[in-house]
Amino acid sequence: MKRQIFKAFEYPEFRIMWLGACTSSIGTWMQNLAQSWLVYELTKSAWYLGLDAFLGQIPIFLFSILGGVVADRKDRRKVLVVSQIIQMSCAFLLATLAYLHIVQVWHILALSFTVGTAQAFGGPAYQALVPSLVKKEDLQNAIAMNSIQFNVARVIGPTIGGVTLAKFGAVWCFGINALSFLAVIFTLTKVAPRPPAMTHKEPILESMKVGLRFIRDNSAMRSLVALAFLMTLLGVPLLTFLPVVAERVYHLGEDAYSSMLVISGIGSVVGGIFVAATSNYQKKGLLSLVALGTLGALIFGFGIAPNFYVSLVMLFCAGAALIACFGLVSSLVQAIVQDSMRGRVMSVYNVAFRGGMPFGAFAAGKAIESFGVQQVLAANGLLLMLITGIFFFTQRRLARL
Template sequence: MPDPTPGSRLPTPDGPPYFPTVLPSSSRAVFAALRHRNFRLFLTGQFISLCGTWMQTVAQGWLVLHLTDSAFAVGLVTAMGSLPILLFTLYGGVIADRVNKRRFIMVLQCLMLVEALTLGVLTTLDLITVEWVMGLAVFFGFLTAFEVPARQALVAEIVDREDLMNAIALGSSAFNLARVIGPALAGILIATLGLPASFFANAASYLAVIVSLVRMQVPHAEGRSVTPLWTALGEGFGYIFGKRWPRALVIIVTTFSIFGFSFMPLMPVFARDVLGLDASGYGVMVASVGAGALAAAFFMAAFGSRVRQSRLVLGSSILFGAVLIAAALAPNLWSAVLLFTLCGGVMALNGIAANTMLQTEAPDELRGRVMGFYSFMVLGLAPFGSLQAGWLAEHFGVRVAFSLGGVVCLVVASAVAWWMGRAVRELRDRREQRGGVVELERRERQ
């Protein structure tokens, strides 16, 4: 059977493999998507801005811990910042399909700059309180709910379809390289210049992405959807839940968002209270997650087109649960660095494969809504994960919170893999039966 063409579906109406397993040859080059000028500008600006965002993330977690000395407060601030994403991301996906995405993102980035600047000024003047941090986190979450679907959908407008997976992998590489650099810089700035320096650095970093968006020229960027809001949302839901593989992705991504990724907000507590580290050690530990994810992202950029994406999603899901359990038991900094590096790598493999499976198949007119729903699962459900992990850490310890999350991810991923494996076997049996009947009829006609 010949390889499917870009964007085509394999002839399996309700069973795996639902998405193409072989992507275009041009995506096999590590930097194929960089041949597009708009994407080069976009990626450069995003990388600088993401470094600043990670600096603020580290500094904000340390600030809340300093103000409250409470693991639950750290989780609560993260949860409150994610709550607007839960409430508005689906609507943000609809908006992304209706507006000029480049201009829309520019406005949102300007408002994010104001948020970071405000946090820095309040901290400098010693007027900051946990209530202020929480309020600004909610405001940032509201902006993120609209920015993320538009930003992810914009990528498909500035690269060719055959370079889409490579663009996603390079975007993940930039994100995770920033995750390495940002926390490391934050640790240095906190130790030398104090917490406000990280917030001001983040505010300055938004200028890079704003300038890159101004210089981009995106043809046909105007949105096309004019259907009513609830009808538009229904179209997106119908696409997501209409096939077996998207449903499997929903189960896995939802589980990871609530029980797996919730270890990230608790890393300052794990660093200080379990391993006895200072801000610099905490920054190293957070950076290790980014280092693993960066390595995995480069692997996907170079070799992702040669790997069956469905198997990669299922395999990485199971492996992540096991590694997170091991990380919860880490006795010192360097064992934690090793295990969190593995966590970051497996997370990146899983995220890139799932993102590619959705974006490659999504129709142009639905891509904003599809990515809005994906963002809703990845980011919008995080408040529940932060709250449950924070509560568990407060009452039973951080190791228990991490371990329980790993166990849930491992069990659910294994169950989904068994379910999808059975579906594959049933589909193969039906094909063999149909093939046998066709062969018998052919012989009878002879």
């Protein structure tokens, strides 16, 4: 069992990239924690928190399909390096603005949009590169291990970030994040260059249409893309508005917020291990629907939790369910698509998966100001349960995957 869970680590290039990505993710979570707290401290507004999340994610919705075309035409490793350099520069700039005590909320919003644009091109390139590092039969395990590294970082990053924010301030969180990108850039130099997947250079617009047609003509792929969008639209606001829950509901400070992120991250690691351990399970589509329905129930439970400690239990379990659903859906998408179209198809999936985040954050941020954070999160949970039932009865092919 242990060997099956860590199967992808038998591939040296994957192992190197995993370590670099984990280091960078720790820095990113440190910045996310400090940035969310700084935005809320500057504005005292849930709407601005939602707007920051919206601006960080909306470029992925707008530009990822173009990023997928680039990933199929160019050296995916070089695309990733450029993306990392841009994100590193933004982190350094934010650290400088905070150090000089001249940072304003519009600075943060503009930098979030720039980072999101870089991720719109780096994300498809990374997702298309990973399958080339392992054998096809070990792909779900590799995806699960990537989820685990991301969520190990969600545990370590907020833990270090919470202490750093409390003791030294946001500047250090931003600066450490900037330095962490060097780890990814270094590890990418150790990965052998991959030639572009497309040998025939058709026009960019036509190339984008081919990727969209592939998804349109495949009912299972359409269902998976829709599922990814709805999962993040209604599920991710749980994490986006934790600062509001900590302060408004439980009247606690940044330490409580950091603890909530850590607990959610630990749950997500458990969810990632579950996905890695079930890589040979046949009915992944059905399992993903079970995970989605469970996520909805747990978000509803978090929304009606009577105290802080019950909310932590709900948050732990919700973190596991969210990553289990993400890992299962991602592995199904990767298994369906061929390598020559992987960048384009994964970019559309990325649009759906990441595109749900800004719209969900923006809508929830507006609704929270009118109805309250617990009420909005509970409603999101109920909607996820309803959607799971609709998919189960109307998308039978997905349940059979």
